[in-house]
Amino acid sequence: MSDPVFLRACRGLPVSHRPVWLMRQAGRYMEEYRALREKMPILEMMKDPAIATEVTLQPINAFPVDAAIIFADILTLPEAMGLNLEFIPGKGPVFHNPIQDMSDVQKLRPLNAERDLDFTLEAIRMTRAQLSSDIPLIGFSGAPFTLACYAVEGSGSKNFDEVRAWMYNDPDRWAALMDRLTDGVLDYLQAQIDAGAQALQLFDSWAGCLPVQAYERFAAPWTRKIMEGLGDQVPRIHFAANGGHLLEVLADLPLEVIGVDWRQDPRQVIKRVGTQHVLQGNLDPALLLAGEEALEEALPALLDSYREAKGHIVNLGHGVIKTTKPERVAQFVTRIHELSRQA
Numbered sequence: 640m641s642d643p644v645f646l647r648a649c650r651g652l653p654v655s656h657r658p659v660w661l662m663r664q665a666g667r668y669m670e671e672y673r674a675l676r677e678k679m680p681i682l683e684m685m686k687d688p689a690i691a692t693e694v695t696l697q698p699i700n701a702f703p704v705d706a707a708i709i710f711a712d713i714l715t716l717p718e719a720m721g722l723n724l725e726f727i728p729g730k731g732p733v734f735h736n737p738i739q740d741m742s743d744v745q746k747l748r749p750l751n752a753e754r755d756l757d758f759t760l761e762a763i764r765m766t767r768a769q770l771s772s773d774i775p776l777i778g779f780s781g782a783p784f785t786l787a788c789y790a791v792e793g794s795g796s797k798n799f800d801e802v803r804a805w806m807y808n809d810p811d812r813w814a815a816l817m818d819r820l821t822d823g824v825l826d827y828l829q830a831q832i833d834a835g836a837q838a839l840q841l842f843d844s845w846a847g848c849l850p851v852q853a854y855e856r857f858a859a860p861w862t863r864k865i866m867e868g869l870g871d872q873v874p875r876i877h878f879a880a881n882g883g884h885l886l887e888v889l890a891d892l893p894l895e896v897i898g899v900d901w902r903q904d905p906r907q908v909i910k911r912v913g914t915q916h917v918l919q920g921n922l923d924p925a926l927l928l929a930g931e932e933a934l935e936e937a938l939p940a941l942l943d944s945y946r947e948a949k950g951h952i953v954n955l956g957h958g959v960i961k962t963t964k965p966e967r968v969a970q971f972v973t974r975i976h977e978l979s980r981q982a
């Protein structure tokens with residue numbers, strides 16, 4: 640039997656239709672999710688493998704998406720290394736003991752994913768056992784830079800000004816923190832492959848706050864180490880939200896798929912990164928809020944704008960917005976399949 644469409648597309652092979660999945664496809668826009676979430680805090684959901692499996696499968700059962708992504712969060716990794724995590728309703732994630740100096744960096748516990756993040760690995764094994772063989776399961780981690788942002792600033796922030804200053808101020812201390820996070824991310828992602836993840840995505844949600852030269856010096860070397868460490872066992876996807884200015888740097892890293900943020904023009908992206916990489920993206924998530932007609936009108940143009948790419952995995956240009964109607968997600972996925980089958 641031939642590989643599932645999503646995995647073929649990751650490798651740039653010919654496909655019967657363009658595969659579609661959505662970042663944050665499991666979450667609060669789904670009634671089934673909210674019903675579970677009412678009963679328990681988010682971290683508890685993620686730490687219960689049966690619940691995490693159920694949530695991972697909710698969008699698979701509701702929509703004909705071409706891949707599943709394991710229900711977890713990027714911040715459980717720094718939590719497992721010793722930072723105290725809380726999701727505060729209305730405020731978002733907070734670490735109560737952020738990294739301030741070198742001694743805090745040295746106090747971080749080296750990660751052993753099998754011991755410390757087994758709840759997610761077990762959820763991957765359980766999900767894989769329940770998913771049909773034509774739907775691949777994507778594993779993920781935060782990229783070291785984005786994890787360092789939360790670890791140093793302690794919470795979300797507009798541009799992570801404090802983090803950038805802390806990084807410039809003492810490059811050796813920065814490198815020590817990035818080394819430790821990178822070891823953890825590599826261990827975690829390898830464990831996810833071993834548990835059954837068939838593709839991996841690195842979320843670098845805050846990379847966009849760095850100037851290009853700073854990204855090259857303070858973030859890319861560690862992302863490269865992860866991508867090289869993994870090798871091509873499974874397709875490697877990289878997504879830098881708001882990172883349009885970084886595309887040339889990303890295209891120089893060893894990975895198969897580059898995620899495109901919703902602000903970018905795909906035709907320009909193809910000119911800039913060339914045709915060595917498959918692209919993933921990048922419908923504006925607000926088009927799923929805009930109504931049936933506006934969405935319908937946007938889809939042929941989206942498909943057309945990637946015609947010259949090595950390959951195209953259809954996705955949003957960032958996560959699903961929580962006020963999205965499930966009908967719009969259904970329309971998006973179904974129409975992309977229909978339109979790209981005809982083409």
Ligand code: CP3
Pocket residue numbers: 661662663664665666667676681708709710711712713714726727728729730731732779795842844880958
């Ligand atoms: O894509 C998926 O469906 C997989 C699940 C997933 C979650 N978080 C579940 C989640 C993924 C891939 C993430 C990644 C993640 N987490 C990122 C990178 C992706 C991005 O959007 O750039 C970041 C920055 C985080 C950190 C984080 N976790 C934030 C900022 C929040 C929102 C907090 C809030 O109160 O709004 C979370 C919580 C979270 N992670 C939710 C989900 C479904 C919402 C939690 C809820 O139900 O209250």
